[in-house]
């Protein structure tokens with residue numbers, strides 16, 4: 001899986017700081033040290049790491065961050081924003097020529113995945129943008145490359161312009177565009193030759209094709225698994241050809257993420273697509289913010305925080321946090337929390353945005369399904385105020401009354417009581433136990 005190693009490495013660091021109610025300068029320093037090591041281990045360019053850490057420190061130590069409602073989370077937000085910027089910030093778009101066809105030239109070293117990506121890109125353009133591309137076989141040195149593209153064309157039911165291995169690649173490209181105009185094809189994707197290493201002959205040929213067809217995009221295809229080599233290749237190609245973007249292939253197998261994190265910063269050129277597997281539908285638009293979330297193993301926790309911020313008023317949230325800490329959280333509060341969470345949207349969606357959600361979903365007795373939540377709400381509503389504040393007074397006859405009033409069974413009432421106690425324990429753990437102990441709370 002993409003970024004798995006890096007994400008694993010960062011999990012502990014993230015968890016440590018997210019749980020903090022106060023973040024000191026020392027905390028930030030410790031965190032950035034760990035982030036720095038993790039990124040270097042992930043083969044991110046040294047200078048890129050240095051600049052990034054400097055920016056994170058500057059922002060995270062600023063007072064507006066330290067004074068916030070959730071300082072730990074805000075620090076992580078800074079890290080996430082900086083990682084997003086590092087990868088290009090906004091997702092970049094693909095060019096559309098004023099006058100069709102839009103010409104895309106695919107370049108890259110042999111084995112990077114250029115031919116496969118040519119097919120994937122055509123598929124993507126048709127599927128997601130309703131375009132009708134034509135593929136062009138301009139790698140005349142390897143008959144296998146032409147065959148491969150023709151096979152892809154057949155699979156996609158898309159035309160492949162080819163003149164075999166005897167023609168000149170520049171002529172092929174030129175004629176292909178004429179053909180595309182005649183056939184009303186709106187995109188022409190040219191699969192050019194690759195070599196094992198960057199060499200002058202190859203660059204000259206690519207330059208000639210570029211000068212002749214004046215492409216709207218030059219996409220460099222690089223293999224994510226080659227880490228800093230991919231970054232160096234990107235630098236050479238960009239120096240020679242002034243590429244417009246990068247397609248990072250084999251991200252599915254790249255657990256480290258060094259190339260993904262360095263390319264934009266080193267070359268100034270954005271990663272536009274990521275290859276996530278060998279199949280023709282496994283090409284994804286590259287979203288820097290989603291990638292950053294993935295690296296931090298945060299699910300989409302930031303959109304969750306943002307969502308919560310618009311729903312929950314700060315004073316109440318603080319009160320609630322205090323109640324969770326000192327274990328005075330009651331069924332009354334639970335009911336209120338539930339209605340707030342429900343205002344945020346369907347529970348499944350919310351759960352999916354939470355990091356580690358899969359693990360939580362699997363927790364015994366904690367399954368979240370909307371119907372069950374309806375029952376829970378009904379049970380709590382059938383309790384008296386006293387019972388909500390102090391569930392310990394609940395005896396058999398009270399339970400029976402509540403079950404009847406809520407249209408549930410005594411077993412369901414019992415289950416909820418048990419779950420509520422478990423949840424309180426969990427909350428206490430999540431909020432950090434120390435404070436509670438000092439205050440003489442239950443030592444669970």
Ligand code: GDP
Nearest residue numbers: 110111112113114115116249250275276277278
């Ligand atoms: P080219 O020499 O640059 O044209 O490379 P190919 O298109 O022939 O691809 C080389 C190998 O990489 C093939 O086995 C592809 O199936 C594989 N490949 C390409 N893109 C991806 C990707 O995103 N993920 C994975 N796992 N394999 C890929």
